[in-house]
Amino acid sequence: xxxxxxxxxxxxxxxxPVPPGQYLEDGFPVLSAGPTPRVDISTWDFSIEIxxxxxxxxxxxxxxxxxxxxxHTDIHCVTKWSKQDTNWRGVAIDTLLADAQISxxxxxxxxxxxxxxxxxxxxxxxxDGKGILAHTYENEPLPAEHGGPVRLFIPHLYLWKxxxxxxxxxxxxxxxxxxxxxxxxxxxxxxxxxxxxxGD
Amino acid sequence: MPSQREKPWRVAxxxxxxxxxxxxxxxxxELPSGGNFKAGQHYDVRLTAPDGYQAQRSYSLASSPxxxxxxxxxIELIDNGEVSSYxxxxxxxxxxxxxxxxxxxxxxWKPSHTKSSIxxxxxxxxxxxxxxxxxxxxVKNNSPAVLLFSVRTEDDIxxxxxxxxxSDNDPSLQVITTITRGASxxxxxxxxxxxxxxxxxxLVNTGVTPESAYVCGGSGFVESMAxxxxxxxxxxxxxxxxxxxx
Numbered sequence: 001x002x003x004x005x006x007x008x009x010x011x012x013x014x015x016x017p018v019p020p021g022q023y024l025e026d027g028f029p030v031l032s033a034g035p036t037p038r039v040d041i042s043t044w045d046f047s048i049e050i051x052x053x054x055x056x057x058x059x060x061x062x063x064x065x066x067x068x069x070x071x072h073t074d075i076h077c078v079t080k081w082s083k084q085d086t087n088w089r090g091v092a093i094d095t096l097l098a099d100a101q102i103s104x105x106x107x108x109x110x111x112x113x114x115x116x117x118x119x120x121x122x123x124x125x126x127x128d129g130k131g132i133l134a135h136t137y138e139n140e141p142l143p144a145e146h147g148g149p150v151r152l153f154i155p156h157l158y159l160w161k162x163x164x165x166x167x168x169x170x171x172x173x174x175x176x177x178x179x180x181x182x183x184x185x186x187x188x189x190x191x192x193x194x195x196x197x198x199g200d
Numbered sequence: 201m202p203s204q205r206e207k208p209w210r211v212a213x214x215x216x217x218x219x220x221x222x223x224x225x226x227x228x229x230e231l232p233s234g235g236n237f238k239a240g241q242h243y244d245v246r247l248t249a250p251d252g253y254q255a256q257r258s259y260s261l262a263s264s265p266x267x268x269x270x271x272x273x274x275i276e277l278i279d280n281g282e283v284s285s286y287x288x289x290x291x292x293x294x295x296x297x298x299x300x301x302x303x304x305x306x307x308x309w310k311p312s313h314t315k316s317s318i319x320x321x322x323x324x325x326x327x328x329x330x331x332x333x334x335x336x337x338x339v340k341n342n343s344p345a346v347l348l349f350s351v352r353t354e355d356d357i358x359x360x361x362x363x364x365x366x367s368d369n370d371p372s373l374q375v376i377t378t379i380t381r382g383a384s385x386x387x388x389x390x391x392x393x394x395x396x397x398x399x400x401x402x403l404v405n406t407g408v409t410p411e412s413a414y415v416c417g418g419s420g421f422v423e424s425m426a427x428x429x430x431x432x433x434x435x436x437x438x439x440x441x442x443x444x445x446x
Contacts, residue, residue, distance in 0.1 A: 001211060001248060001296065001298050002248050002249070002250055003247045003248055003249070003286070003295075003297070004290075005286070005290045006247045006248065006249050006255075006286050006290070007249050007250075007253075008247070008249050008253045008255050008282045009280060009281075009282035009285075010253065010282075020254070021246070021254060021256045023255060023282075029419060029443075030419045030423065030443060031443055032441070032443070033306045033307070033440070033441065034426070034436055034437070034439055034440070034441060035423075035426035035427060035429070035430050035436060035439050035441065036423060036426070036427070037436065038430070079258060080256050080257060080258065115436050116436065116437060145423055179306070180306075182305075183304060183305030183306060184207070184303065184305065196244075197206075197207050197300075197303065198206060198207075199206030199207065200206075
């Protein structure tokens with residue numbers, strides 16, 4: 001439906017296309033459903049759970065001793081903003097699985113975070129360099145309001161899948177909804193298919 | 201769960217436009233059917249230019265859920281905002297707008313809510329909170345509640361008369377407004393940003409011990425308020441937040 005007299009402002013010229021329904025944002029808006037957790041890095045750890053067993057646990061120090069992966073990428077938030085050419089560093093999920101000598105299971109993964117947030121993602125979307133545990137943004141420690149000290153980062157999906165304040169990944173055979181998915185947000189969340197809400 | 205249903209784009213008709221302040225207009229939209237929602241939820245709005253360019257934004261519902269196809273959204277004019285400026289400059293009663301919703305489920309208030317609550321709004325962040333307070337008032341829910349409302353100028357006190365009337369007629373609701381810039385000499389309320397002292401004294405003076413908190417406003421405002429609520433002892437899960445804009 002055409003809106004008469006609407007032409008849009010198209011503020012920035014994208015260096016490459018943005019997904020449907022998105023606009024370019026120069027800043028870095030903060031979105032979260034609750035307060036920013038107060039995370040003590042000295043006791044922080046991250047674990048991977050498979051079939052009810054903890055298959056690997058990493059401290060802040062051991063995470064940083066692993067091979068580090070850089071990502072240069074665009075990010076897309078379901079609240080309609082996108083940001084191009086962002087730079088992240090962290091540890092690939094592939095690297096963690098290799099470190100724990102785990103062969104990656106099929107199926108799905110639930111991410112658990114400080115503050116109680118959860119989100120689900122197919123396991124294959126974390127593999128082959130597609131998912132990292134990010135701790136650095138634009139060469140600085142990831143700010144707490146953006147998910148620091150460590151957030152899951154899966155930029156090919158809407159940003160709510162890149163769970164802030166990540167503490168655990170649980171592999172599961174069947175898909176289950178996480179926090180926003182239970183409120184009607186899409187189970188997968190591909191920005192290029194505009195999978196914002198259930199049924200999209 | 202109704203929120204799990206598909207949410208197709210639908211065409212709503214604007215039935216009223218009201219100037220609420222220098223920068224905020226209230227738009228009443230008539231949905232083709234089914235106005236059910238939970239207080240605190242939002243709708244997505246989509247505008248399409250003649251060449252096919254589209255822009256979408258989300259707007260919280262300010263109206264009370266009820267037996268009606270009418271919803272109200274409060275739109276603040278954003279500098280260079282392509283959607284807000286279109287609404288402010290070009291949208292009149294009778295015009296049709298594409299919308300989908302209702303959306304969201306965490307930042308919501310239901311009539312079954314019996315806990316004492318603190319509501320904190322910054323500027324146009326009052327929109328989803330006035331929806332909650334209107335709903336609360338309409339169903340005569342009298343769980344103790346206090347609203348702290350921070351605005352820049354007196355002109356920015358949206359829903360001022362309605363809030364005064366609600367708190368006058370409902371002893372269980374206390375409304376405290378603070379004007380952070382340029383309060384007139386006649387203003388007898390607070391004139392600083394909401395801080396821990398203001399929250400503490402509001403809770404002491406009203407006798408409210410909050411079991412749940414709803415905070416909405418600009419991102420920095422919400423971050424600061426959520427931190428303060430953690431400082432005064434609220435648990436993480438008791439604090440519901442909704443951030444407007446960057």
